[in-house]
Amino acid sequence: MPCFIAPPDLLAYVIERGDPPEREAALRTIAASAALRAQRQLVGTLMRTLDVDAGQLNLVPTAATGQRTVYDSEHGGRTSLPGKLVRSEGDPPSSDAAVNEAYDGAGATSAFYRDAYGRNSIDGQGLELVSSVHYGVRYENAFWNGVQMVYGDGGGQLFNPGAFTHALDVIAHELTHGVTQYTAGLEYSLQPGALNESFSDVFGVLAKQYAARVEADEAEEKWLIGAGALVPKWGRALRSMKAPGTAWQGDQQPATMDGYVDLPDDNDPSNDNGGVHINSGIPNHAFYLAATAVGGFAWETVGRVWYVTLTDRLDSTAQFADAATATVEVARELFGDGIERAVTDAWTEVGVLS
Ligand SMILES: [Zn+2]
Numbered sequence: 001m002p003c004f005i006a007p008p009d010l011l012a013y014v015i016e017r018g019d020p021p022e023r024e025a026a027l028r029t030i031a032a033s034a035a036l037r038a039q040r041q042l043v044g045t046l047m048r049t050l051d052v053d054a055g056q057l058n059l060v061p062t063a064a065t066g067q068r069t070v071y072d073s074e075h076g077g078r079t080s081l082p083g084k085l086v087r088s089e090g091d092p093p094s095s096d097a098a099v100n101e102a103y104d105g106a107g108a109t110s111a112f113y114r115d116a117y118g119r120n121s122i123d124g125q126g127l128e129l130v131s132s133v134h135y136g137v138r139y140e141n142a143f144w145n146g147v148q149m150v151y152g153d154g155g156g157q158l159f160n161p162g163a164f165t166h167a168l169d170v171i172a173h174e175l176t177h178g179v180t181q182y183t184a185g186l187e188y189s190l191q192p193g194a195l196n197e198s199f200s201d202v203f204g205v206l207a208k209q210y211a212a213r214v215e216a217d218e219a220e221e222k223w224l225i226g227a228g229a230l231v232p233k234w235g236r237a238l239r240s241m242k243a244p245g246t247a248w249q250g251d252q253q254p255a256t257m258d259g260y261v262d263l264p265d266d267n268d269p270s271n272d273n274g275g276v277h278i279n280s281g282i283p284n285h286a287f288y289l290a291a292t293a294v295g296g297f298a299w300e301t302v303g304r305v306w307y308v309t310l311t312d313r314l315d316s317t318a319q320f321a322d323a324a325t326a327t328v329e330v331a332r333e334l335f336g337d338g339i340e341r342a343v344t345d346a347w348t349e350v351g352v353l354s
Helices: 008-017 020-049 097-117 168-182 190-212 269-275 281-294 302-312 320-335 337-349
Strands: 068-072 084-088 129-135 142-144 149-152
Touching (some): 084 097, 097 129, 142 168, 168 302, 190 320, 281 337, 302 320, 302 337
């Protein structure tokens, strides 16, 4: 499944409001992303509908299962992927910080899925985690292309240099698009797309909370995605699950269904595939409300409910109401009344359940 960490509405916003170098950076990033979208969709469709294994497609070199490899794309574009192999599983650290951060972030994300949920890599079957760094020239984005992670350097106009490999929640967000691709396969459009985005944010923050062994409470830094990734001019983070709509200058995420933004799924980047990074604020906030009501380690309770829902209960066209109903059922099956009530109350507060 597709996903860029820089949401298209943010790039569109910068094209509209930025100064000339900022506009140029955002335009260049959108243009490079357009060609990738077709490739991503093809790969996602092949793997889902034909049940093709990513390893058999020979799109990436294969290593032993569950291992990490990092490549340097040496500022090339799509045809340069994956690039030159610079670090394999067990190799000592490189002198290149981006290489080490991509390697460590992939490791922390797969350790989170393994230890918290018993999941063996992205596909559940030990898929090799391939990352390419230094993609493109001052490329202001990072993405999962259906088979591997790809990181630009950030050009300093939108994102701080090095921002994409620096944040574990960004890496875990992107790799979770891979988990979704292999499980629910949520379509990247409208409400199923907003759920796809939201599950990536949920497991992005949970990977971060797990790595730091912190409990869920209302401290906002625990609930920000990509804190400090944007240059300060544009905002403090990409998304806030505690306070959707407040993370960056043009952030239009709603926290509840009253603010649902009805957008078409067309080729206009400001429409964001029908608001997938915008309306994801609603299920994001529901997760935040449930997790903070329950307290403790969120990945052990409400996180587990979301994990079982994503991997076992939803299909590719699921709507918000389907996700809400499924999480309530899973909460009842796994934990009983207390957590079921917190989950029900959370979806009610955001206006998905009544
Ligand atoms: Zn995403």
